[in-house]
Amino acid sequence: MKKIAIVGAGPAGVLLAHYLLRRESGYQVDLYERLSDPRTTSFSTARTFPISLTERGLHALNQIPGVEAAIRQIGLEMWGTHFHQGNGKMRSTTRAKPLMTLDRTRLVMLLLDQLTTTYDASRLNLHFNCPCTQINPEMQTLTLPTHVAQYDLLVGADGARSMVRGQFFNTELFEFAQKYTPTDYKSLILPRSDADLEPALEAGKIHSWRIKDGTIVMLLHQPDGSMSGVILFSRQNNQVASLATGQSVLDFFRQHFPEVGQRMPASEAEAFANRPVARILTIRCSHYHYRDSILLIGDAAHAVSPSIGQGCNAALEDVVIFDALLDEYSDHLGAAIEQFTIRRKPDAHALVELGDYAFPSTTGLFVEFVLRQRLADLLHRRFPDRFAPSLSTLVFESSVPYAEILQSHQSWIAKVKQSNEKNFKT
Ligand SMILES: Cc1cc2nc3c(=O)[nH]c(=O)nc-3n(C[C@H](O)[C@H](O)[C@H](O)COP(=O)(O)OP(=O)(O)OC[C@H]3O[C@@H](n4cnc5c(N)ncnc54)[C@H](O)[C@@H]3O)c2cc1C
Numbered sequence: 001m002k003k004i005a006i007v008g009a010g011p012a013g014v015l016l017a018h019y020l021l022r023r024e025s026g027y028q029v030d031l032y033e034r035l036s037d038p039r040t041t042s043f044s045t046a047r048t049f050p051i052s053l054t055e056r057g058l059h060a061l062n063q064i065p066g067v068e069a070a071i072r073q074i075g076l077e078m079w080g081t082h083f084h085q086g087n088g089k090m091r092s093t094t095r096a097k098p099l100m101t102l103d104r105t106r107l108v109m110l111l112l113d114q115l116t117t118t119y120d121a122s123r124l125n126l127h128f129n130c131p132c133t134q135i136n137p138e139m140q141t142l143t144l145p146t147h148v149a150q151y152d153l154l155v156g157a158d159g160a161r162s163m164v165r166g167q168f169f170n171t172e173l174f175e176f177a178q179k180y181t182p183t184d185y186k187s188l189i190l191p192r193s194d195a196d197l198e199p200a201l202e203a204g205k206i207h208s209w210r211i212k213d214g215t216i217v218m219l220l221h222q223p224d225g226s227m228s229g230v231i232l233f234s235r236q237n238n239q240v241a242s243l244a245t246g247q248s249v250l251d252f253f254r255q256h257f258p259e260v261g262q263r264m265p266a267s268e269a270e271a272f273a274n275r276p277v278a279r280i281l282t283i284r285c286s287h288y289h290y291r292d293s294i295l296l297i298g299d300a301a302h303a304v305s306p307s308i309g310q311g312c313n314a315a316l317e318d319v320v321i322f323d324a325l326l327d328e329y330s331d332h333l334g335a336a337i338e339q340f341t342i343r344r345k346p347d348a349h350a351l352v353e354l355g356d357y358a359f360p361s362t363t364g365l366f367v368e369f370v371l372r373q374r375l376a377d378l379l380h381r382r383f384p385d386r387f388a389p390s391l392s393t394l395v396f397e398s399s400v401p402y403a404e405i406l407q408s409h410q411s412w413i414a415k416v417k418q419s420n421e422k423n424f425k426t
Contacts, residue, residue, distance in 0.1 A: 001028045001123075002333065005142055005151035007132045007164050009033035011104065012298030012315035013157030014111040018064045019323045021119050025331040029124050030151075032144060034131035034158075039109050048105040049187050050220050050228050052078065052206075054396045057313035058100060060320045061111075070110050075102035076223055081206040083370070084259060088199065091370060097397045099206075101220045103228075104312065132158070135167045140293055153333045154294045157315075160281045162300035168290055175286035181305050181356065182420070184277045185230045186240065188217065190263045192225030197262055201227070209257050213237055214361045214423070217257050227263075232307065234361075241277045246270035280305050282352050287341040292334025297322065302348035305355035310395065314351055314402075318344065350406035357416040358391055358409070365419050372412070 004020055004027050006013045013031060020027045053061070053075075062068040077098035083091045115124060127144065134143035141148050156164025168174045201207050201219070207227075209217045219229035233240040243249045246269035253269075254261030264272075283303040288296040298315030321344055325336040360366050376390035388394070391412065394405045406413065 002152040006155045008158035015319045032127045037128040052099040052309045057316040060316035075100045084209045156296045156300045160299040160303035177284040181280040185232045190227040289337035295337040308355040346403040350402040357413045360416045
């Protein structure tokens, strides 16, 4: 049996374990995760965040028996977005197909449960609190806190700051670009409120607020009635990061985002002040494989800005693509991982570009963006053969390759890029 070592039990790593173990060729999978098993540690909302899954991610997950029904238990469907405006009014978009929103860690827990109920230790071993610290590609070994393990294929599914990817730096012709986006973020959690607050925030919709300096709050309902999401703000013009006390947090939200401020209890304001600012890293690599025995997938290969809501979707889609390559190359691992680079790179690079520039950060361009989306979708509904759907519809409601979407929206991307360069001069 071929030994596959997967480093990182995030959505990509755990889904890959499922896909490999159900293959008839019989793989032995060891999954190594530096953190503890999320199913045995108390759940902390401060350590996680909601993600939206679209066509691409849901298709990947739904291939595993039982997962579709289990996701419905922990997720909520979102049928569009309400963009709230300062004057109490709002613009709304609707979707023909809903997004499924759920918590990232709960998704991982669900996939782990399905794994351990389906496979036993004869083929699957999960190792938590087990960071991989070193790799020896010549000997095909990885170093763990308690032992050194041998592999036939090592998969780096260890996120944007991938340790496995670090190994590629010593190899010939590897090119790599890491960029922090000019926007930072902090998580935001509003507990369930039974008070009749106006305006009511409709369930089944993403709620978004934006102020003139480009700061955005995005909140989604959770199955327990709470709301969670993020506030995204420019690193340069950064009033949010300097809010150091609960009172200053409350004052800020009540002044700039009153619908959020009135729903924020003092305890969350205090927690928000103490929560660290998170940076957003985007990653581009010239290849995702090394020789015939190391592969990168998910954020380790192509981390992207969360503003486009596709990082996890693309990470899950990677698994489907790799699985199809194993079919095509009759489980010849070396050929499949080499082809993975060839097939996936154009889309992964296009996704990073779309993540950076599909959605504008200035209010003026944002209004133009919303109007363009509406017009494109309207024309597409009336004359589907002559007009393509909008950029948003293509990203969120189709599985059209990202490279094709980028190609057909080059002029819009160039316009946003130019506007961002003017606004975020460093
Ligand atoms: C605020 C926010 C909102 C987002 N919203 C969305 C969204 O709406 N839709 C969407 O599709 N995506 C979204 N994303 C992106 C999404 O979360 C990521 O793209 C996705 O989690 C990537 O999955 P992954 O498995 O590749 O990596 P990760 O989720 O980063 O998992 C990597 C795992 O590897 C482990 N690890 C790291 N190093 C080691 C090591 N040396 N040894 C062992 N284990 C290790 C980590 O502990 C982690 O568990 C969002 C991201 C953020 C930050």
